[in-house]
Amino acid sequence: MSRTAAVPVLTIDGPSGSGKGTISRRVAEHLGWRLLDSGALYRAVGYAAGAAGLDLSDVEAVTRCAQTTKIRFQASADGSDTHILVNGHDATAELRTETAGAAASAIASIAPVRQALVELQLGFRKQPGLVADGRDMGTVIFPDAPFKVFLTASAAERAKRRYKQLKEKGLSVTLSSLQREIEARDHRDASRSVAPLKPAPEAVLVDTTGMGIDEVVAKVLAVVQP
Numbered sequence: 001m002s003r004t005a006a007v008p009v010l011t012i013d014g015p016s017g018s019g020k021g022t023i024s025r026r027v028a029e030h031l032g033w034r035l036l037d038s039g040a041l042y043r044a045v046g047y048a049a050g051a052a053g054l055d056l057s058d059v060e061a062v063t064r065c066a067q068t069t070k071i072r073f074q075a076s077a078d079g080s081d082t083h084i085l086v087n088g089h090d091a092t093a094e095l096r097t098e099t100a101g102a103a104a105s106a107i108a109s110i111a112p113v114r115q116a117l118v119e120l121q122l123g124f125r126k127q128p129g130l131v132a133d134g135r136d137m138g139t140v141i142f143p144d145a146p147f148k149v150f151l152t153a154s155a156a157e158r159a160k161r162r163y164k165q166l167k168e169k170g171l172s173v174t175l176s177s178l179q180r181e182i183e184a185r186d187h188r189d190a191s192r193s194v195a196p197l198k199p200a201p202e203a204v205l206v207d208t209t210g211m212g213i214d215e216v217v218a219k220v221l222a223v224v225q226p
């Protein structure tokens with residue numbers, strides 16, 4: 001699934017809360033490369049399906065939804081942030097919730113839904129390069145990527161990070177329920193038959209447990225610029 005093999009791609013896959021989004025953004029900025037947040041696409045389809053009142057296990061209806069939903073990434077006016085428009089509605093805040101993550105994980109196990117999002121993802125591969133974050137970037141979407149990283153961290157550490165993030169947003173959550181949700185999502189993403197969450201055999205594994213963000217960024221950059 002190449003599109004333009006001459007364009008370098010760094011794939012960053014890993015479980016929920018391992019820091020893929022944060023690290024991908026920082027690394028893409030440093031390299032001056034484009035960024036693909038593939039999880040946002042699945043979140044957008046899950047959100048659109050929910051908004052249309054669909055049963056998320058209705059394969060035909062959710063597939064049609066994936067094929068017709070218009071998803072657009074738009075830089076904020078000051079360029080510091082990216083907004084996600086779903087069928088013209090700015091759904092950025094709704095898409096970041098744990099509920100949206102769980103809905104995304106549910107519809108992501110449907111093979112034709114994944115197929116409907118392939119071309120969109122390949123279209124991000126443009127010069128001077130792409131940092132692609134997700135679950136199957138290195139295994140399915142960009143198997144020929146010259147640089148592949150798999151980020152992990154213990155479930156307890158990932159739950160703590162998410163807890164801090166949500167508390168800072170003023171949301172009421174408990175650490176134990178977050179850890180349970182994270183573990184359930186990991187299990188579903190890793191055990192599905194289509195494009196399961198797993199490292200590409202040649203990916204560099206980075207366990208970020210106990211590592212700060214700057215340290216992880218440096219380690220990932222070293223994969224591209226040894």
Ligand SMILES: Nc1ncnc2c1ncn2[C@@H]1O[C@H](COP(=O)(O)OP(=O)(O)OP(=O)(O)O)[C@@H](O)[C@H]1O
Nearest residue numbers: 015016017018019020021022161165208211212213
């Ligand atoms: N190495 C790190 N040390 C401490 N906090 C981190 C680290 N990496 C990421 N974080 C924080 O953890 C939280 C989750 O990170 P992030 O959203 O990047 O993870 P993710 O893997 O993209 O999650 P998801 O798959 O659910 O979208 C954020 O608040 C982020 O700032």
Ligand SMILES: Nc1ccn([C@H]2C[C@H](O)[C@@H](COP(=O)(O)O)O2)c(=O)n1
Nearest residue numbers: 038039040042104105108134135136
């Ligand atoms: N390449 C991808 C990206 C995401 N998903 C699914 C599985 C995740 O639980 C969900 C949300 O992703 P996140 O925003 O947390 O990275 O979307 C996938 O199957 N494949």
